[in-house]
Amino acid sequence: VVEAYKQGLRPAVGYELNPWLLCLSNYRAWKAGYRGKVSFLKKDLWKVNLSDCYNVIVFLAPSVKPPLAAKLLAELPDEARVVAGRFPFPSWTPTSTLGQGLEQVWAYDMKEVRRVAPSSAEGSPV
Numbered sequence: 001v002v003e004a005y006k007q008g009l010r011p012a013v014g015y016e017l018n019p020w021l022l023c024l025s026n027y028r029a030w031k032a033g034y035r036g037k038v039s040f041l042k043k044d045l046w047k048v049n050l051s052d053c054y055n056v057i058v059f060l061a062p063s064v065k066p067p068l069a070a071k072l073l074a075e076l077p078d079e080a081r082v083v084a085g086r087f088p089f090p091s092w093t094p095t096s097t098l099g100q101g102l103e104q105v106w107a108y109d110m111k112e113v114r115r116v117a118p119s120s121a122e123g124s125p126v
Contacts, residue, residue: 059085078111
């Protein structure tokens with residue numbers, strides 16, 4: 001979230017349910033001088049409406065990607081970009097990638113994701 005803010009993405013908001021990770025995130029933002037510029041909220045990502053988000057960064061386990069893909073396809077506008085850290089969306093074709101191994105990220109433009117795989121099984125609830 002701090003890096004997103006540094007890159008000019010506003011607002012920069014993170015969602016986390018784990019109180020320890022939430023506290024750590026806020027501490028790191030404060031220590032880096034970004035307190036009040038970025039936000040970390042104790043909210044359930046599955047219950048947050050993402051329809052007004054244009055830049056989404058996710059760092060979640062592979063098992064969560066299929067239901068998350070369905071949520072993102074249902075809620076994000078075509079102009080949105082999704083960046084996945086460490087684990088890609090298996091059924092989506094990335095627009096670009098950066099890094100290698102544990103430091104690799106995959107970027108997906110939602111309009112392109114919808115164009116390439118409009119009936120993707122990963123985008124459908126099981």
